[in-house]
Amino acid sequence: MSFFDTKARTKPTKYSQPTQVPWVEKYRPKNLSEISAQEHTINVLKRTLNSSNLPHMLFYGPPGTGKTSTILALAKELYGPEQMKSRVLELNASDERGISIVREKVKDFAKMAVSNKLGNEYPCPPFKIIILDEADSMTQDAQSALRRTMETYSKITRFCLICNYVTRIIEPLASRCSKFRFKPLDSENSLSRLSYIANEEHVGVGKDTLETLVRVSEGDLRKSITYLQSATKLQKAMKGDMEVDITSAEIIDIAGVIPESVLRRLLEVCSKGKGIVEAQTMVEEVVMESYSCGQLISQLHDKIIQSSDYTEFKKCRMIQELAETDKRLTDGADEHLQALDLISQFRTILAN
Template sequence: MDSFFKPQAPRVPQKHAVDPQNQPWVEKYRPKTIDDVSAQEHTVAVLRKTLTSTNVKFIWMNVDLVKLNPSSQLPHMLFYGPPGTGKTSTILALSRQLFGPDNFRSRVLELNASDERGISIVREKIKDFARQTPRAQKVSSDGKTYPCPPYKIIILDEADSMTQDAQAALRRIMETYARITRFCLVCNYVTRIIEPLASRCSKFRFKPLDPSSTTGRLSQIASAEHVPVSDDVIQALISTSQGDLRRSITYLQSASRLSMSSDPPSEITASDIQEIAGVVPDTVISGFAATLGIDVATNGAMDVDGQTQPKAKGFDGVRTKVKEIIREGYSASQILSQLHDLVIEHPTLTARQKARCALIFAEADKALCDGADEELWILEVALRVHKALS
């Protein structure tokens, strides 16, 4: 009975341990510091200057700031650009370098605006966090010294999904609590951010990663994971991801799992990357283009059988080829996109022929976005391109 009434020691919550082997490579190799961010030299240079100027001593008395270096002020920020270019990773890395692991949870609030985008979230959750005065700096458990400036950071990911009312309510909060809170808005389309909100932020444009930066990052990850990749595989990852580093890393991990599934492990090829990415093989597009009357031999491409395929004669020939492609389950939008690139980059087609084909592709893309039948519109495009080139 004594042991029953004996006070028990409080339980210390254990941190959830994640096995690196089961972790997605996108999270495993996410930049820990802003120096690890690939490309984006201008943004990294500005944030690095902010980080170094923040490394000053602050004096706290009764949780009120007595002394503040003016150069340590971090403005409200607006990160915009295509997905997978490092917007969220950059602000998270900066926050970790500013506050350290111990103060990160209490100083940083990250919200995904696509899920929490209503005005009630702005008035309640964001406002409550913004009005809290940050606590004094603590000694970090890892033995390192962090600047830990006297403000908090609120990260609103996918801010372009917020409603107009929520954005309007946010601008007043940004002004009221600017002394102790900084906002970082992350979005893909800066035009969807209202002008009063955008004018209060310093804008940083994140551009799609160039091939050299993508190649270096993918080679580094492949070397760390002991995955042999050739130059053709790297080039296939770059072409299919179109500047999206997150997508290319995901494709590389999927390809490595696919190669390890066989016994013995097979070598990763460019065709494997195209299959994982949902890209139509070049041989299929070349055969389809040859059927429509496009000379693929002069464009350096081959058809399905490795031979020059004759131009289809009449409606029946084109319809047979379209049915053959649709039966394979390829996406109509992907077919149009790759056929468009082949036509525009073709060396022998005239400018008038390319312009006519581009108009056809544009009309078909609009129809597919509106939910039209894929097979009928691929057939429509094939017949009209066949007529335009005849």
Template sequence: MQTFLKATTAQTTRSPKDKCASGFSIEKKSKLTPWVEKYRPKWVDEVAFQEEAIAVLKKSLEGADLPNLLFYGPPGTGKTSTIIAAARELYGLELYKQRVLELNASDERGIQVIREKVKNFAQLTVAGTRPDGKPCPPFKIVILDEADSMTAPAQAALRRTMEKESRTTRFCLICNYISRIIEPLTSRCSKFRFKPLADQVQEERLLEICEKEKLKYTKEVVPTKMINSLIQVCFQGRFEKLEFAVRSMVDEGYAATQILSQLHDCIVEQDLSDKHKSVITEKMAVVDKCLCDGADEYLQLLSLCSIISAAGTPEQLKV
């Protein structure tokens, strides 16, 4: 028994040097922040390409008042970042966690969440001053991300909560598809559509991050020769060559979204009927959505090219 206890003590006892080394590694790991969070806009002015929503938010922040908001638009356009930046300006870093409730409605989308978490948080009263002495609005903010995933009963319960707690709470609903939000909710919110980010805006932001992180980078696009050869292989209809061409482009390191964008421009210029172009571009839209959702690049491009290869046979396009 004593031998066992000694062995256990020897394993659990660490030298001061080991403890320091362990503490250093833990501290080092805690400082590692994903770039998505590190370079997320901290203030409303830093949000890019959404002038309408930013202009209204600035006026609301100046008057320390905020309506219920509904942000909708494609993923990655800054909807969540915008409301978080606005809340930080209203409350400061000290009160942010106390005054803001963030929920992802796709994970917590039932009526029970509305009755418990949201309702209990909304009923709390708050003061109108910050620890630094600056005034702040006497209301809280509930952020419901992916609100279009909420069930119909949960949306109905949220409507009643919005009515009862209008003096103490403001709601910000964030969704991709506004058509999935019930009309009683949309009528109680100021609606803002977030536009897809222009390529130039994305490029400027990426280059800025590269410079801050001291990364080496090159501005590169898929060579026109490769795009044209891929189109020619598609029209030849030989699957073996098509598979090899797609695999080669992916293995070269070109992003599928980049290939897709240049393929779109090339297809528009091709001598094809409007019907064929519409079928191909519709497939491109589907592939673009799948890529955004994390689908396999090679399989998606191969699927698109098989549709392009059928452009000469209208019967196959109907499938």
């Protein structure tokens, strides 16, 4: 029998979809009604679905509050899954943040003619949408070039800029957009969504564990879901493929939260006038446990603010040192040295 006559060739191979999908993507809202805790924004956007008259938009707010999910859900309701491919361009501006991205990808897509509407199931208005995620990472030159592109192709293209810090968007660009502020998710909405995901994935989580998830993620639902999936995968790897129960301790460990006892001892070393050697030993203990200096700053900030052991003046000086350390870390300074310097400064402040 000839090789070319084999029956195996008559049956096309079927591409197998990956079974493991990040829960952040798996449970991403499919439509605007599924978006949590952004009632005003969702109500305004729902009205645009009826009129099909969408302005340029600027979504801003903390990470994990539903900015990207909202515009993707809106696009799905406008165009449907088939037309989405030709009508929507999604770019992460932090990857390609220079002026070339505007001159090439953005401009080329913006000036493309709009394809004809298919069927009557979706509104499918006569314009495309360009989504620029993390637009606050774009250079000022790139933002200035984008302003001109928005003006030139406004009849057939709408832009949605997404950012964490609206102050980093130049005013001429921001003024051309309708601004939508995304506030951090409140505990009730976060707990409800996390509980739903846990039930769908057959994961046992108590109320205390869910509250710990919300607390350590600081209103970032994306981070909460990622921590929950990581803890679940870890437990299943240890106990086999079965239903698992997640505890608060496991969430704290995965999130890299520094234990309260470590923070307390660090501040005691500073306030009781102990030697620099003891302070250095404490810092090295934190470094050896692979806790990040950014996490240390965040937790020390909260602990100092809530403490009744220090005067308001000392609190102000300590917070100022935290801010300066954070700035140096952002500029690329060594974490170990910055942690040592921070504790040394605290010792000086609390000794007076």
